[in-house]
Every structure is written in C-alpha cells, then in structure tokens.
Amino acid sequence: MLRLHHTPLFSAWPNDMIAPLLAQSQPLTLESGEILFAEGSPARSFYFLAVGRINLIAAAATGQEKIVEIIQPDDLFAEAVAFLGGRYPVTAQADATTTVLEIPLDLFVATLEQRPLLMRQMLARLSMRLHFLVKELRHLSVESAEQRLASYLLELCPVVNSPAAIELPAKKAAVAARLGLTPETLSRVLSRMRKAGLIEVEQRTISIPDPLALRRWAGGR
Amino acid sequence: MLRLHHTPLFSAWPNDMIAPLLAQSQPLTLESGEILFAEGSPARSFYFLAVGRINLIAAAATGQEKIVEIIQPDDLFAEAVAFLGGRYPVTAQADATTTVLEIPLDLFVATLEQRPLLMRQMLARLSMRLHFLVKELRHLSVESAEQRLASYLLELCPVVNSPAAIELPAKKAAVAARLGLTPETLSRVLSRMRKAGLIEVEQRTISIPDPLALRRWAGGR
C-alpha cells in the first residue's frame, strides 16, 4: 500500500492523517458498464481509481451522453463535490473491470479543516479543475471537430516539437463522447488527418510525426 | 459603503478583515467595449461589479467568441484564479459603461489563510462554480438550441409553476453568445417559441405563462 500517497492531493499529507482515512475506506470492484454513482445522488464518498477505467458522464433528457472526463488509474475523482454537502454532478460508469477505493467525504473534510495548508492545496486543486472546465467549454463551443481532436491529441503528446506515439486512453467511442462527437465523426476526422499525412493510426495507437504541423493544419479550419 | 459586504463570499467576514482589503482596493471605470483583463495575463486582482455589465469571454484562434458568463452588478468575479498563482482563463470585457472595484488577490489570500472558516467557504464557492461549469458543459454538448434557450429562460424564472416575466440580462447578441448560438439562431428559436404560444417577447422582456409547458416542449427536441 499505496499509490494514494503519491497523488498530487495527498502527497503533502503526513502519514498519520492518511491512515485513519484509509481505515474507513474500502475497495470496490465494478464490472464494465456498472454505475459507481449516478448524477444527482447524494455524495458521501470520493474515489481513487486503482485499476480499470471510469467515465464521468453528463446525460441529457434525450439520452444523449457527454463524457466529461475519462478517469485513469491513480486518479482521484469526485473529491470536489465535498464542499457543497452536495450531490454528484455527473454519473460515474465503469468502462472495464475496475477497482476503486471509496473514501468517506466527511472524515476527509474534517481532516482538511484542521490543516489550513491542506485546505490551501485543495483550493489550488479546485482552481485547476475550474481552468480545465473553462478550457473544455471553449473547445466545445468555438472549435470544429478537427480542432477539438487536434487539441486533444496534442495534449496527450509529451513534447510538442518532436515525433510522438500516443495511446488513446479508451475505446474510440468513448473518446468521441469525450470530445462531444459521434464515433462516426471521430473516425472520419482521423482518416482525414491520416490522408493529410499528419498522423498514423493503428488501433488505439496514434503516431504524430510532427505535432506542430498538426496544430497548424487544425488552426485553419 | 458597501454592497460588497452582502455578497455570499464576504457576508461572513468580520468588518475588521474587510476594511484593510478595501483600503487597498480601488474603483475603476470602463467604457463599453473596454477590456478589463485579457485571457492569459497574470492575475493580480479580482473584482466586484458595482454598476454596468461585464462579459467573460473565451476566444478561439479563429476569432470566434463564447461568453462564459455574463456578470451582473453585485457579483464578484475572477476570485477563483487566486489559488493557482495564475493567469486569467478568460477575457473580461465591459458591455456598457461599468464600474468595478479592483481588489488585490495577495492580500485576499493572506487573509483567507488566517481563517479556516473563510477558506471553507471559499472551497464551497469554488465547488459551486465547478457544478455550474459542468452543467454548462452538458448544455453545450448534448442539448439543442431549443433546449439550451429553454433551460436558460427557466433558470431565470423565480418559480417554475406559475407565470413569470423575466428580463434578459443583456442584449440579445450577448445572450446568444452566452448560449453558444448566433444572434440569428436565437431570434429564430424565440420566434418558434412565440408561435408555439409558450412565450411572449417584448424587447428584452419575456413572459412565460406556463414554464412547465416550456420545459416539456423543449424536452422533446
């Protein structure tokens, strides 16, 4: 045990504050497709993703779904709801066989309150998420499918000025939903990029010989 | 002086903590169209809007603009950037002759850190904004123009089960940008709603005889 200590949020926590939290936490296993929590249900825990994959989904009345975020192993999620005494704003659904650690919010908050420094970090963390969402908002509203996919791929690139081979973090349908597209559209955009010589696609692996060229290409659409 | 005391954020602050903050703050007046701060510039202050109107804008490379939020008098804004030592994620532009109070972030943060209770409130506030943005994300990505406008109007309704007359908070072009639409589309949707007998439009005033009917109508599109 436990990679939890190495998350950005907990890395600064002294061990003796994490221990009681862990004592009250429990691992949960989900099969692919299972719902961890549903949008609107009261939030009593947040989670650490140990193995597998979780999609955070915002659904509309029409049944259309948008993936707000694809959670990867070693990520914490849903911790930001704690301070509203709140409800989950999204649905969390497993996209593969998945194990999460369920951590009770009340103890977490109580611990935070004894340590202004930790609070400060938590604020920074929320602020980061805020920026992330504002960026998402921009992507969705003023950018084309090409631009959205290009930004997304470029974000996955470790460095932007040399060739990269990246791995899509989930099946293409999920990536499409993450980008606010249909799987069909994603497929077409990928093939346009391929035909333009900007990327190579092999299953979930995408090679980008020149990321900057990709950015330029997407800029003009 | 001063309505600042009555904002959700400051209402719990003791006067003697607000006073030094005010001493370091100064009023600023902007003409319509003037930029208060630009996206990406370093954030040293946040603001209280006394009179006028400010649009928070996220722009894309193509020049397209999305209004993230329309700020109204007595609102605080840009306070959430404080904890990243950050840069403004959006541009703030006056949409009318406007006066704001410019409050230095460093002193604000320093004050917060001495008072865990205030920090706790700040966390709640950020959490709220997070929920707001997630909701926005959903609206933008999985809802039609009709649904977006309907939700928007319904949010402006004080009560949903009795007739309401609401006032658009800005000129229609700005509302359109807020909803991620063009002015033309907004106009058309409004007129569709009017023809369906769901609303009456008179300049910026919109009467909704039956909000629930509006919600149902929008549900099926």
Add this chain to the structure above:
DNA sequence: CGGGGCCTTGACGTGATTCAATAAAGGTGG
C-alpha cells in the same frame, strides 16, 4: 430627417449526425 445600433427574416451552404451496411478485432469454447 437621417444615421447607426440592434434585431429579425429569408435563402443558401455546410459540417456533423443519423441510419444502415460492412469490415475488422477480440474473446470464447470446442
């Protein structure tokens, strides 16, 4: 009276979705 925002309306173009069919990949059991 005239000019300039602001809003509306129409005709048209286009990017993305939808529907449907096919192909490829992955998993399972014989």
Add this chain to the structure above:
DNA sequence: CCACCTTTATTGAATCACGTCAAGGCCCCG
C-alpha cells in the same frame, strides 16, 4: 488453432440543425 459470435470501428448516403450571407425593419438619439 480455428470457427463462431460479439464488440468495435469504418464507410457511404441521406438528412438536419445551425451558421453564413445579405437585405430590410425598427427604434433611439442627434
């Protein structure tokens, strides 16, 4: 290891929502 079935991905054609372009109306203010 291969046939079989399911899931996932691609491709094409038709459709649709929304955006773009352009023209005209309204209202306010000089």
